[in-house]
Amino acid sequence: MTSKWHIGMESPTHSKVQTPKCRNQCHVEVEQPFSSSCIACMKLYEKLKADIEAAKNDETISGSWSKDKRQNHDAYVEIIEDGDGVEEIPALVYVAREKRRAWPHHFKAGALNALLRVSGVVSNAPYVLVLDCDMACNSRASALDAMCFLLDRRPPPDSLAFVQFPQLFHNLSHKDIYANELRYIFGTRWFGLDGVRGPPLSGSGFYVRRDALYGATPTADFMPDATAVAELKTRFGHSDRLVASLRSPGVPPEAEAMMSLAALASCAYEAGTAWGAGVGFMYQSVVEDYFTGFQRFFARGWTSAYCYPEPRPAFLGSVPTNLNDVLVQNKRWMSGMLAVGVSRRHSPLACRPLLRASLLQAMAYAYFGFAALCAVPVLCYATLPQLCLLRGVPLFPCPAATAAAFASSLLQHMAEVCVSRRGRLDLRTWWNEQRFWVLNALTAQLFGCVSAAQELLGARALDFDLTSKAAVDGSLYQDGVFDFTGCSALLLPATTLSVLNAAAIVAGTWKMSSSSSSSSGGFHFAPQLFLMCYGAALSYPLLEGMFLRRDPARVPPRITALSVALAAVLLAAMLG
Incomplete structure (x- = not known):
């Protein structure tokens, strides 16, 4: 701080x-x-x-x-620059919201709501730009680009809630071994969703209407002038200045009014109000962007727009440069979205008939909500072919059909990469995304499923897994070498299955060679063996980090030892 x-x-x-x-x-x-x-x-x-x-x-x-x-301090608000005068810089306000261990602070959504209240009194601008602390504005034209959408009065009138910009990064490696570019999101899917009432709220790099956050709908204007003061205070809190800002443009407060600004950022201010439920960013999920975007905006009839300015990006951020930070970040996304997806009250598919979202948009949101469940089929493909081969059981009865299905999935992904690259065949991006998709499924998505199940059963409190924002040496990432620094049990399933797969390849090769003299006995095991060899190629950085590397950024020895032990137990159980 x-x-x-x-x-x-x-x-x-x-x-x-x-x-x-x-x-x-x-x-x-x-x-x-x-x-x-x-x-x-x-x-x-x-x-x-x-x-x-x-x-x-x-x-x-x-x-x-x-x-x-x-984690235990008072609220502090200081107006550094009041922005008074045409030639002056815009208003600059430092806000540190109150933190107490006895009060839930609601993570990022709570911080955004505190900023929303303070800014409502200081400036009360009708549009709000949201940026993460590791992102910065890269083009002064971003506000103009956003206003071209938000101020457009063509039908349907005033239905646009926010304009989302892509998240691009200044420290992205040309090798990008962790698929940090998020090409499949900002380079493909968001363009498609732009035609289905707009892309989801993406956490950072968006301009949003203040009245939409306050609870307005496109068909019913937000009219605080016609609402009783007592009702406004019930929804927005007891601050007279905040209630007054709902009715007229805010005025920078005097020095003696600083205490009232600090009260807006206090823990107790939201008690008994609609903040986090009916007003502002929503609190029931750690993925406040995904949850707020659907429930606050699209479910109430709002739309969004996707703006991808070229060649100059509007905003640039920083990507995590070690594997642990990438997996922790993905685990938070997967667990949060899955918890929303399986919720009876908030699932995009379950509550769609009661809301104003279109069916296609609800299906798109459900796709992301259930993305963590990809861990189940990937886990099956990472264990069943290996164990069946060790027991001498052919898993794929029709090798030709299996090969055709496998090749078609690879070609489909390659075509998607080519389209997003405007016809350029980018094999490196294709391979990195294939590798990280499997690794992410066996780590972040798998633990995300477990975490979401624990939250639904009440065995685990809602938790926000922080990604380190500190500047670290990303030389290994830039060189295309996996950095396993700080990796914990989150990596254990992937390393264990990599060892199991390598052992199964050795046993499978011996089994095929010994049965080759018999009537095409080894032919039925060819698809399994090929699938395992493909998995070994994908998992080579893990095997290298466990057994070949000796630098400090290798897989931690305790993870390697546990992986070998668990793989040995599985092999003994199957061969015994």
């Missing part, structure tokens, strides 16, 4: 230099990095980085924000 506060305090110095230059020399872009204005800004940026590092290393400052205090 110390570094975030320091960034907030120092950023106006940087902005006051950059803003006038952008207004007077609107042609200056990042493509001209050696212009005098850009050089001056880069020097200021380097100074800001040095000051932040110095503040982090200052024990008198960092010691005051211990790990315990970061």
Whole structure:
């Protein structure tokens, strides 16, 4: 928190230099990095980085924000710049919401709602831009692009709730071994969903209507002027300033009103109100974007739009550069969406007849809601062919049909990659996505299913698995080498099945060679053996990390030992 506060305090110095230059020399872009204005800004940026590092290393400052205090502190709001004047930079406000162990803070959705309340009093802008802390604006035209959609008055009038931009990344490796590009989402599926009332809310990089978040619908205007003050306070809380902002544009508060701003970010403010249920981002899921997008917007008749500006991305973020962070992130997505998908109250398919979402849109949301269940067939293909081969049982009675089905699935994926690459055959992307899809199914999706089942049974509280946002050395990722640093039991199913598969290949080869003299006995095992060889090629980075590598980023030895032991138990059980 110390570094975030320091960034907030120092950023106006940087902005006051950059803003006038952008207004007077609107042609200056990042493509001209050696212009005098850009050089001056880069020097200021380097100074800001040095000051932040110095503040982090200052024990008198960092010691005051211990790990315990970061989870137990008062609300703090400071208006750094009020944005008063045409030539000034926009309003800049630092907000730290209150944290108490006795109060649920509702993770990212709770933070967004606190910011929504404070901004409603400070500026009350009709549109809100949401960005994650590891994403930054890369083009000043993003607001103009979004407004072209949001201010369009063509029929149906005022039905657009938000404009979603793709999530692109500045540190993406050209090898991209973890499929961090998310090409199948932002390069394929979101374009298709743009024709079915719009893509889902994607967590970051979107402009959204404030009144839509407040509970308005396209067919019934949000009219706080005609609503009693007592009713507004029941929904939005006891703040007179927030209720007043619902009726008229907000005015930057005076210095003596700072306490009222801090109250908006307190833990107790939402008690007895509609925040998190009928107002703002919804709380019942760790995937607040997926859940809020369907229940708050599409289910009430709103639509969305997908804006993919080229060649300059609107926003750029940072991808995780080690395998553990990627899997933890995917596990949170999978468990959260599956919990929504199987919910009787909130499932896109179960509640679709009661809502205003179209059938195709509900099916699309259900596809993502049940994506974690892909772990079940992948787990079957990673165990049954191997164990059946060891027992001498041919699993695929018709080898030709099996080969045709397998080849068609690979060709379908290859065609999808070619279309998204505009006709270019990108075998590296195709292979990386094939490999990570299997790895993700045996780790993040599998544990996501377990986590969702525990939540439904009440055996586990709702938890938000954080992905590290700290700057780390991503040299291995850039070189195309798997970084297993920090990997835990999340990786254990994949490593165990990789060892089992390798052992089954050896046994299967011997079995086929010994039965080749008999009447085509080994031919029936050919599909199983080919499938296992394909699995071995996909899992080679895991086997290499367990048995061939000796660097610190290899698979942790305890995971390797457990994997070998579990695989040995399975082999002994099948051969015994």
